[in-house]
Amino acid sequence: MANDALISELYELTISIGVKAAELARGYREGGIEVAATKSSIADIVTEGDRETEQFIRRALAEARPDDGFLGEEFDPTPGTSGLTWVVDPVDGTVNYLYGIEACGVSIAVVEGDPTGDDWRALAGVVVDIFTGRIYSATEGRGAFCDGVPMHASRTTELPVTLIGTGFPYDPELREKQGRVLAKMLGITRDVRRIGAACIDLVMLASGRIDFYYDRTLNPWDYMAGVLIAREAGAVVRGPRGNEQPQHALLVGASPALLEKLQPQLEAWLAEEGLL
Template sequence: MDPNGELLAIARRIGVEAAQLAAARRAEGVEVAASKSSLEDVVTFADREVELFIRGSLADARPNDGFLGEESTDSASAGTSGLTWVVDPIDGTVNYLYGIPAYNISIAAVEGEPDPQTWRALAGCVVNPAVGEVFTASDARGAFLGTTPLHVNPPVDLSQALVATGFSYTAETRVKQARVLGGLLGQVRDIRRIGAAALDLCYVAAGRYDAYYERGLNPWDHAAGALVAAEAGAAVKGFGDRAAAREFTLAAEPLLAARLEPIIRSLFDDAGL
């Protein structure tokens, strides 16, 4: 097996096992453990348990690799191999809390520092336990939903583009994001917002959206999903020549991305974002 294929096999196996654990805890009933950036930004006991499971399983399989997880950023480890696993144990926690079937486990292996501006994503897996979907990708080897190859939608006119986005947990920022949305709504087919960034990126890869954009994503929010989208043919980027990161993430068929980026950037400026 090639090295990236081995990493992908590990990500997929652990991702599926972690998804089973998350689904079991959801069936038992979800309890909020704490709030993070705001009262609306919650973490459940299941988030923590699933991350501990993933971290332990990865350490058993790849003891020399680093680890960066959403629920343990204060104990991230660098490792000695030059690879880091970037993990969101339950992406879409509010959906998970309410029983909305749009949450996921996201696991990616990246080469270099765990910084989206400089890393090279090698393998990624995104699992939605609620519907049994497993999205995977490895560098230069394509993206898949199960065993089905994924491809972004062909180019569409902006007026026919279905565009997804997400919102901050901070009320003041959400108000500004709503102004951006108001400026974009009249220029596209429609807007979708499901509240799970990794799934948004995978849905671009699967042709369920034409484009997705968001500001404020953390590395674990998009590490695996961005690779899936890129391997399906999407342009995944930040503003200008910058890589997708917290400042801005856009994923779309390349011609549509080139059309959308300046429009969204202008709307961001007008809204004070």
């Protein structure tokens, strides 16, 4: 198990590489980028900025921590022998990145255990806003910070004043179903913000800029750093039906009291649409 000194070392490394990666990604964007490939659909894209930024992060981590594993969005995973794995999304919010919308980030976390299952422990994480350079960070048990200033999640408990955040998948049929669920959610809450980058949604949850966040079909690189940051800011982030860890089927986050009120209703509406 990682000790305090190692966690501090990992934290500093996470921030150092995250800041440099964000600068690199921003430079690619300022130089002009194009779609390099599509993935699950024509709307699900990857740019050379994504690929080059992940390769930079891989090289930097391999030099600093050669025995650690690596799980990134753009390339095949690399197993390690240390028991630690780096979970990386080089550009979360690629469509925003392509269009120059200032809502995308570099997301880096280091975890003990298998990040693709339920038995993992996030030790340190950072989300760096690519356009603004703002640094959101956390280590286990030490709180969450934005540019060194402590962050605290919302304590809202009343549904009529709850601002929700969510995302949508690339599959049009699933979007239609989730749209019907969102319409019902809007009937009992204040409003919705749809940002287009899970890591940014999660740091907004951590900073109290949204009160409740839910999303589906996320992968570990989408949420790992953001989940740690949100939890360290005081939010509860979990999966469906009592799962302590987020699942591909559902991630939800809010204050404990708000989560107890709203998650059961959300899950019931998702189930009605065959989404859970």
